[in-house]
Amino acid sequence: MNIDSDTKLYCLIGNPISKSLSPMIHNLIFQLNSMNAKYLAFNIDNAEYLEKAVDGIRALGIGGFNITIPYKIEIMKYIDEIDEKAKILGAINTVLNIDGKLRGFNTDGDGFVKSLRDREIDIKDKKVALIGAGGAAHSIAVSLAFEGIKELVIINRTTQNAYKLKKLVEDVFPNIHINCYEIGRETSIPKDIDILINTTPIGMYPDVDSVPISPRLFSTSTIFYDIIYKPQKTKWILEAEKLGCKTFGGLDMLINQAIYSQKIWNKSLMNDSIDWNYIKGEVLKNIINSLQI
Ligand code: NAP
16 A cells, blocks of 8 residues: 555554554554554653653544554543543553544553454353452453452552552442452462463563462363463463363453544444454454464
């Protein structure tokens, strides 16, 4: 696709952004949908420039943008309207620009939930455990709460952070039963978990020999989901597979959250005739090639 005066621009802002897969994923989705659009990554190395960058995006009519670390929270003060879920979790990763009016969303948790739905995993009334209580855990916890889970177990290194996440969810969803535990104190952690999710970097390249918690402690009916995508299958996931458990790696969530951003930016992509399975397959091949995983 040639660049011309009608080419619509989208972008990523963050620091650092040099290892981000977003430009590759989004440009490939534009290309596969024959859209006259491009996606660039801008490194903003000083938070003082954030407001100016947002003004520039408005002034230039950039169609939308993603935000990555460390600006997912700070950016919110420059955005005109925040979607309900993003408001609850207090961070955004996607912005839509319509005639200078900016609307913020968070697509991480929805990308996670979509991958469960695609494999027909029922979430309603389930007991779900999160290992970790950082940014990704927040997005996933809020999306799971919207899906109607019954119980949430939060296992984290710093229990204070686990309790902060518990409060954030409980304030909006008082019917969800939430308990917090310290990682490493395995004996106290409940074992009757339906879906167990690792949101810590434990097991991520180059720390590939570590596991966050032994899969052997849980029932073989527990579903294991590791949001890490490098390696594609962590040691934790390989161990759970050996026990005969259903497992998920992080690549599907990564691709799904990008597709949600694209659908926010371009309503034409909501069209049912688009073969998203084919597009996801092509994106997956490119990610695997570029990460060499
Ligand atoms: P974050 O906000 O920094 O949170 C990290 C969490 O992991 C915190 O709860 C932290 O505990 C815990 N943690 C970190 N190092 C640990 C260690 N050595 N031992 C025990 N606990 C540890 O990070 P994030 O943005 O949530 O990202 C977390 C992971 O998810 C990364 O690996 C990232 O690549 C991956 N991710 C994947 C996707 C996807 O689409 N697949 C999306 C987002 C993130 P404390 O509270 O004690 O600090």
